[in-house]
Amino acid sequence: MLKRTQFTLPAAQEVEALNASLDRVRPELVLEWLASNATAGEVPLVSSFGADSVVLLNMIAQIDANYPVLFIDTGKHFALTLEYRDELKAHFGLNNLHSITPDQALLKVHDPHGALWITDPDACCNLRKTAPLASLLVSRVGWITGRKRFQTEHRTHLRILELDGNHLKVNPLANWGAADIADYIRSHSLPGHPLVPKGYVSIGCAPCTSPVSEGEDSRSGRWRGSDKTECGLHI
Numbered sequence: 001m002l003k004r005t006q007f008t009l010p011a012a013q014e015v016e017a018l019n020a021s022l023d024r025v026r027p028e029l030v031l032e033w034l035a036s037n038a039t040a041g042e043v044p045l046v047s048s049f050g051a052d053s054v055v056l057l058n059m060i061a062q063i064d065a066n067y068p069v070l071f072i073d074t075g076k077h078f079a080l081t082l083e084y085r086d087e088l089k090a091h092f093g094l095n096n097l098h099s100i101t102p103d104q105a106l107l108k109v110h111d112p113h114g115a116l117w118i119t120d121p122d123a124c125c126n127l128r129k130t131a132p133l134a135s136l137l138v139s140r141v142g143w144i145t146g147r148k149r150f151q152t153e154h155r156t157h158l159r160i161l162e163l164d165g166n167h168l169k170v171n172p173l174a175n176w177g178a179a180d181i182a183d184y185i186r187s188h189s190l191p192g193h194p195l196v197p198k199g200y201v202s203i204g205c206a207p208c209t210s211p212v213s214e215g216e217d218s219r220s221g222r223w224r225g226s227d228k229t230e231c232g233l234h235i
């Protein structure tokens with residue numbers, strides 16, 4: 001596998017070459033490759049502390065409990081998600097977990113009553129998720145996501161590494177299926193999100209998340225009843 005001496009944004013051709021290697025290895029090895037090639041702050045793990053998040057958090061904690069982890073605290077999360085975040089922080093001894101919050105002045109102007117998610121969910125996601133993360137990533141090469149191919153049709157062609165504008169997205173779990181995730185959580189006896197047993201298999205903000213029935217796409221409970229399928233972080 002290619003070894004980099006300085007971690008800068010790779011060119012498209014190099015991403016292809018790296019994907020050819022990384023596609024064949026387990027997610028843990030993708031993270032080890034990343035940790036050995038990039039100083040941690042350059043490519044933080046962005047975690048939603050949702051249904052599957054514990055998998056990557058466990059893997060990253062095994063490599064380095066000081067690895068930077070970012071949580072986008074939109075102000076609209078389930079209280080149980082915030083409790084779960086704190087529980088996992090203590091469980092894994094995550095010493096470098098930071099919560100990113102929306103710009104309060106912008107919230108006052110654009111979402112003074114906290115109801116923008118009803119009238120314009122795209123603008124709400126931009127205000128509460130995309131913009132806060134974008135400002136934090138300005139000086140970084142990229143970030144680690146928890147996306148998987150099986151989740152939606154839109155993600156069918158997801159690769160381990162992908163270029164997105166000026167950033168590199170690292171998707172260590174891209175090749176894993178729902179059974180792989182469940183097996184990993186079970187075999188490592190990891191604490192699950194308390195909403196999962198209630199049918200929430202993909203968990204985002206409380207107003208925009210609903211339980212999923214058997215046979216539905218795992219993300220069908222997000223923005224149910226609308227055409228919206230992504231928050232804007234991954235378009």
Ligand code: SF4
Binds near residue numbers: 117
């Ligand atoms: S998921 Fe819903 S509440 Fe959360 S930022 Fe997007 S529109 Fe707003």
